Amino acid sequence: MGGAFIKGLHQSGGYSVTACDVDEAVLETISPYCDRTTTELSVAAESEVVVLALKPDLVGAILSDLELTADQTLLSIAAGVSTELLESKTEATVVRIMPNLAAEYGMMAAAVTESTVTDEIRAILDAVGEFVEVSESKMDIATAVNGSGPAFVFYLINAMAEAGVDGGLSPEDARTLAAQTFKGAAETVLQSDRSIEDLIDAVCSPKGTTIEGMDVLWDSDVEAEVGEAVAAAEERSKELAQDAADE
Numbered sequence: 054m055g056g057a058f059i060k061g062l063h064q065s066g067g068y069s070v071t072a073c074d075v076d077e078a079v080l081e082t083i084s085p086y087c088d089r090t091t092t093e094l095s096v097a098a099e100s101e102v103v104v105l106a107l108k109p110d111l112v113g114a115i116l117s118d119l120e121l122t123a124d125q126t127l128l129s130i131a132a133g134v135s136t137e138l139l140e141s142k143t144e145a146t147v148v149r150i151m152p153n154l155a156a157e158y159g160m161m162a163a164a165v166t167e168s169t170v171t172d173e174i175r176a177i178l179d180a181v182g183e184f185v186e187v188s189e190s191k192m193d194i195a196t197a198v199n200g201s202g203p204a205f206v207f208y209l210i211n212a213m214a215e216a217g218v219d220g221g222l223s224p225e226d227a228r229t230l231a232a233q234t235f236k237g238a239a240e241t242v243l244q245s246d247r248s249i250e251d252l253i254d255a256v257c258s259p260k261g262t263t264i265e266g267m268d269v270l271w272d273s274d275v276e277a278e279v280g281e282a283v284a285a286a287e288e289r290s291k292e293l294a295q296d297a298a299d300e
């Protein structure tokens with residue numbers, strides 16, 4: 054996720070970025086997109102904004118080691134690590150966000166703990182996508198919807214593409230048609246002020262093809278299955294929060 058963030062920022066320009074990772078091989082893949090790479094964690098002391106893109110169970114210990122100061126901002130993207138816990142480990146101003154992988158292409162959907170975002174962080178987030186502010190208690194469900202969400206959508210795009218291949222399309226054409234259809238449908242939802250039910254209705258020509266497919270979806274209750282996937286991810290985010298608090 055840290056790499057996606059760096060690539061997105063690079064695309065937008067305007068930021069001087071130093072990437073730090075323990076693994077030289079990871080740094081090599083990211084070096085074309087940042088100003089400097091290093092394995093030395095101490096570099097964090099030189100940065101106005103430190104983005105912590107570590108696995109949740111490492112965040113507490115590493116944050117204590119970093120010894121950030123009050124004139125720095127910490128941007129944490131770790132699932133399940135609360136603002137309260139972060140603030141107990143650092144002097145820096147804390148902003149907790151849940152981003153997603155589409156930051157790489159400037160299309161991130163992120164949730165940010167409300168009332169924590171500063172102008173400086175707003176500009177960084179605007180450079181890689183869109184964000185909404187939610188209360189801290191809603192970060193677990195946001196993690197499931199927009200953090201894990203891309204994987205769920207990739208799965209659905211693949212299902213649609215596979216069906217196209219089964220029907221005789223080439224894998225390349227099926228992938229393009231399925232992905233562009235998801236992108237176009239998403240853009241339509243974002244730009245239109247019509248309800249989603251209304252938009253479905255607009256695609257369903259009377260006695261046409263779409264209503265036949267929608268009847269299958271409504272009968273098989275895909276909506277409930279997607280709901281269960283989101284609930285499972287939300288539950289795991291809560292477990293990660295508990296693990297982080299217990300450490």
Ligand SMILES: NC(=O)C1=CN([C@@H]2O[C@H](COP(=O)(O)OP(=O)(O)OC[C@H]3O[C@@H](n4cnc5c(N)ncnc54)[C@H](OP(=O)(O)O)[C@@H]3O)[C@@H](O)[C@H]2O)C=CC1
Nearest residue numbers: 054055074075076106107108109130131132152153154200
């Ligand atoms: N993947 C995603 O789509 C999203 C992830 N997140 C959050 O982002 C965070 C990272 O997740 P993800 O990118 O998937 O995980 P990764 O394991 O892919 O990335 C973490 C990176 O940090 C490196 N690392 C480990 N220890 C250190 C250290 N001491 N100093 C510097 N670098 C270190 C890891 O190296 P090594 O592999 O050698 O341990 C690895 O390259 C998590 O907290 C997750 O909750 C949030 C939203 C979306």
Ligand SMILES: O=C(O)[C@@H]1CCC=N1
Nearest residue numbers: 132196199200201202
């Ligand atoms: O799977 C995870 O735990 C991380 C957080 C959200 C997306 N990826």
